[in-house]
Amino acid sequence: MSFLQNFHLSPGQTIRSTRGFKWNTNNGNAASNDNDNYKNFNVGGGTQANELNAPANIMNHNQYSQPTRVLPQTPTKQVNSSPQQITDFNYTPSHQQPYIQAPVGTTVSSHQDLKQIVEMTLGSKGVLNQAVKLPKGENENEWLAVHCVDFYNQINMLYGTITEFCSPQSCPRMIATNEYEYLWSFQKDQPPVSVSAPKYVEVLMKWCQDQFDDETFFPSKTSGTFPNRFIQKVAIPILRRLFRVYAHIYCHHFNEILELNLQTVLNTSFRHFCLFVQEFQLLRPSDFGPLLELVNELRDR
Amino acid sequence: IANSPKKLPRGFYEKAASNKTQRLVSVCQMYFLDYYCDMFDYVISRRQRTKKVLEYLTQQKTVPSVTNESLTTEWNSYLHKENEILRKRRLKPKNKDFE
Numbered sequence: 001m002s003f004l005q006n007f008h009l010s011p012g013q014t015i016r017s018t019r020g021f022k023w024n025t026n027n028g029n030a031a032s033n034d035n036d037n038y039k040n041f042n043v044g045g046g047t048q049a050n051e052l053n054a055p056a057n058i059m060n061h062n063q064y065s066q067p068t069r070v071l072p073q074t075p076t077k078q079v080n081s082s083p084q085q086i087t088d089f090n091y092t093p094s095h096q097q098p099y100i101q102a103p104v105g106t107t108v109s110s111h112q113d114l115k116q117i118v119e120m121t122l123g124s125k126g127v128l129n130q131a132v133k134l135p136k137g138e139n140e141n142e143w144l145a146v147h148c149v150d151f152y153n154q155i156n157m158l159y160g161t162i163t164e165f166c167s168p169q170s171c172p173r174m175i176a177t178n179e180y181e182y183l184w185s186f187q188k189d190q191p192p193v194s195v196s197a198p199k200y201v202e203v204l205m206k207w208c209q210d211q212f213d214d215e216t217f218f219p220s221k222t223s224g225t226f227p228n229r230f231i232q233k234v235a236i237p238i239l240r241r242l243f244r245v246y247a248h249i250y251c252h253h254f255n256e257i258l259e260l261n262l263q264t265v266l267n268t269s270f271r272h273f274c275l276f277v278q279e280f281q282l283l284r285p286s287d288f289g290p291l292l293e294l295v296n297e298l299r300d301r
Numbered sequence: 302i303a304n305s306p307k308k309l310p311r312g313f314y315e316k317a318a319s320n321k322t323q324r325l326v327s328v329c330q331m332y333f334l335d336y337y338c339d340m341f342d343y344v345i346s347r348r349q350r351t352k353k354v355l356e357y358l359t360q361q362k363t364v365p366s367v368t369n370e371s372l373t374t375e376w377n378s379y380l381h382k383e384n385e386i387l388r389k390r391r392l393k394p395k396n397k398d399f400e
């Protein structure tokens with residue numbers, strides 16, 4: 001089937017990295033109205049360090065201008081001795097500035113290239129658009145419940161393949177780009193805390209499972225009915241949290257996904273997820289945080 | 302492959318080549334292939350069933366002895382059956398066989 005065909009980058013093709021420091025420290029997309037376990041943050045001191053070490057970058061503030069030569073550097077190491085070209089495929093919104101740049105001529109923004117990947121792998125005839133529609137006469141809660149479980153299973157599968165690469169050492173915090181960190185609240189009345197990405201995913205998946213197992217939320221008997229406001233109280237919180245795992249994978253493990261040749265399944269799954277939440281208007285733009293641009297591309301296609 | 306331009310964590314290839322990762326990757330690919338085949342199959346066959354039922358009900362409407370009430374009942378009982386099928390899909394242990 002075409003949606004599962006493989007996609008390969010040609011050898012000369014690169015994606016311009018836009019991962020790195022955040023330049024516009026007070027840009028307007030702080031989704032501060034999402035109050036439960038989510039915050040907008042900056043990498044402390046990162047901007048300053050970058051300015052000190054790479055003044056050339058300032059000239060290149062505009063993302064779409066011709067790239068100028070910039071010494072490669074990483075956020076952790078102040079000086080990078082090997083000037084070899086490194087391309088970072090991980091997804092980063094276009095407003096975040098690169099700290100590594102590919103040579104002139106082969107560069108496209110990661111945003112554009114990712115769009116291309118998505119188009120090539122999933123562009124077929126809008127089959128998913130049709131599939132998310134509520135079947136004639138079906139109960140909306142039932143349709144949403146099935147999809148909550150399906151997306152949960154999909155994310156479980158996807159994240160499962162990169163568990164070796166997403167460790168408390170590699171990902172000490174549950175972040176998506178350097179602007180978003182998701183916190184977990186372990187107890188009611190207690191402030192949410194920062195945990196490692198694998199820990200966050202673990203407690204998130206456990207929490208979802210508990211919701212699914214709760215007969216008053218997800219009835220299993222034929223006679224069982226859904227609670228009042230099932231969508232607002234149960235389905236949306238689940239989907240909002242599941243989304244964060246996609247965000248972390250796209251922003252921090254897309255390289256590994258590419259190497260493992262799983263980009264098609266990831267893109268298919270995420271596109272399906274987006275089309276679904278859009279069809280039933282389940283998530284707000286602020287919920288999409290770091291992937292908002294990617295989501296908008298999917299919608300506008 | 303060691304000269305890959307991508308920024309990958311230390312020891313990536315050793316881990317990627319491990320049996321465990323390879324198994325997880327193929328399980329994941331199989332899962333998605335199976336999921337989407339099954340999902341499209343469900344969506345398409347459900348539409349065909351609904352179409353047949355609607356055609357039948359439209360045809361029954363022309364029969365003088367059949368009341369609107371009984372047609373509504375038939376339609377609702379059909380929807381009830383579909384609802385049960387959908388609920389069973391949610392409850393079937395999907396990824397358990399893989400773990």
Ligand SMILES: [Zn+2]
Pocket residue numbers: 165166167170171197198248252253
């Ligand atoms: Zn991670």
